[in-house]
Amino acid sequence: MGVEPWRWDEDVWRGHVEHVRAGRSLRPARWPGGAKVAVALSFDSDHETLPLRDGDVLPGKLAQGEYGARVGVPRVLRLLERYGAPASFFVPAVSALLHDGEVKSYVDAGHEVGLHGWIHERNTALTPAEERDLAFRAADVLERLAGTRPVGIRTPSWDFSAHTLAITRELGLRYDSSLMADDDCYELVENGEPTGVVELPVEWIRDDAPYFVMDRFTSSRPYTPPRGVLSIWQDEFDLAYAEGGMFQLTMHPHIIGHRSRIAVLTELLDHISGHEGVWFATHAQIVDHVVEAAEA
Ligand SMILES: [Zn+2]
Numbered sequence: 367m368g369v370e371p372w373r374w375d376e377d378v379w380r381g382h383v384e385h386v387r388a389g390r391s392l393r394p395a396r397w398p399g400g401a402k403v404a405v406a407l408s409f410d411s412d413h414e415t416l417p418l419r420d421g422d423v424l425p426g427k428l429a430q431g432e433y434g435a436r437v438g439v440p441r442v443l444r445l446l447e448r449y450g451a452p453a454s455f456f457v458p459a460v461s462a463l464l465h466d467g468e469v470k471s472y473v474d475a476g477h478e479v480g481l482h483g484w485i486h487e488r489n490t491a492l493t494p495a496e497e498r499d500l501a502f503r504a505a506d507v508l509e510r511l512a513g514t515r516p517v518g519i520r521t522p523s524w525d526f527s528a529h530t531l532a533i534t535r536e537l538g539l540r541y542d543s544s545l546m547a548d549d550d551c552y553e554l555v556e557n558g559e560p561t562g563v564v565e566l567p568v569e570w571i572r573d574d575a576p577y578f579v580m581d582r583f584t585s586s587r588p589y590t591p592p593r594g595v596l597s598i599w600q601d602e603f604d605l606a607y608a609e610g611g612m613f614q615l616t617m618h619p620h621i622i623g624h625r626s627r628i629a630v631l632t633e634l635l636d637h638i639s640g641h642e643g644v645w646f647a648t649h650a651q652i653v654d655h656v657v658e659a660a661e662a
Contacts, residue, residue, distance in 0.1 A: 367645065370524065374645075381557075386531050386545075393550035393611060394659035396451055398568040399646035403607040404636060404652050406566065406614040407453040408543070409442055411435070413620060415458040415486035419522070431620055435436040435465045436658050438623020443475055445628065449635045451646035456482035456520040456543075459504035462511050478648035479512045480543070481505060482622050483522035493528040501533050520544050524568060531556050534563060541566050541613075541653040550611045551656045564653045565613065573616040578627065607641060612652065635646055 371379065397404050417427035437583045446453055451532045457479055461490035472479050483489075484500035492500070492646045501519070509515040519534055521544040531554060534542055541564040542554065554563045572574050577590040590598075599615065622631055637642055647655070 384558055385556070386526070387527065387555045387563070388545075388547035388565065389553040389555035390660075391548065391550060391552050392564060392656040392657050392660050396659075397610075397645045398647075398655060399612060399644075399645065400404055400589075400643060402610055402641070402643035403603075404612045404645045404647055404655075405603075406612060406647060406649055406652055407446070407617070408520070408615065408621075408649060409453060409455050409459045409617050409619055410482055411439065411455050411461055411468065411619055412482070412486055412522075413436065413461045415461045415483075415522075418460065419486040419488070434618065434620025434623060435461075435468060438619025438621075439465075439468060439471075441623050441628050442617075442619055443471065445632060445635065446477070447475065449639055449646070451635065452478070452651070453646075454477050454478040454518070457508065458482045458522065459507040460485040462507060469514075473512050473514075478518070478650045479508055479509065479516060480649065481516045481519040481537075481539070486522040489521055489527040489530055491526045494533075495525075497527060497529055498533045498536070499539060499560075505537060508599060516552060517541065518543060518566070518653070519624055520568070531561065531563070535561060536634075540564060540657075541649065543568055543649055549606065549609075551653065554609045564657060566612075566649050566653060568614060572597065572614060574621045574627070575616075578621050580627065589622070591628045592627050596630045596633055597625075600637055603650040604635070605639055608646075615640075639656045 414428045414431035450505055455477055469479055481504055481575045484504045489497050517539055518541040519539050521530055524544045526544050543566040544616045545565050546567050546569050548567050552565050554561045554565050577588055580586055
């Protein structure tokens, strides 16, 4: 007999919903320097960890991931430098260890490095002890390679378990960037209690993977052309700008780093930079600002 939610008492369904929920909005009245919009660009440097996580150890899929480190990352870094845009890179520890010097190249260019699991594991498939152990080991690896301990986490595949928030709090992290309850930052509430942990929300709409990832042996055959994705992301930005909010984007070097797609990211950054009052910032910088503004 499976789960029968229609038999649940109110305290059961309410308890599930209230376990991890959106609390007060942390959308600030103003952005630094009188900016009209905050632009939070992020790149999840998964590289080979996507096939590795699924136990696919053959050269084919690993090469697709390797492209991210060899070609995607240098292209992305050049582009960010051209626009003077600091960004956040979420890096699985195994990916960081496989590509010597990559984490340091992010830090040296003024970008942020955040947690993204050990080997892009699925948190909801782990025991709480396994999830905790991997998160702490990953934080140690990134701290060693980046020179500072990460202050934020993006769960691999945005797979957020029943224990992820408790582990995030135990790690002393300032923010999570895996949930989707708002367009702007908010405080996470655990079982009715404000946690002080900021959520910098994401969305599949503002992620390159669902539009572009093709798999030979499954029915995954995306059909959105790169310039179609550009128009979606421009609309997302334009409304964020009109509302004075935040525009957040999640990309992957092995996906967005290809020529026909980096062309689209370039056009998007041209479009954004053509506006007055744009604040490009790392996720950590935005979190610092919204917390400060809430306390003022
Ligand atoms: Zn990832």
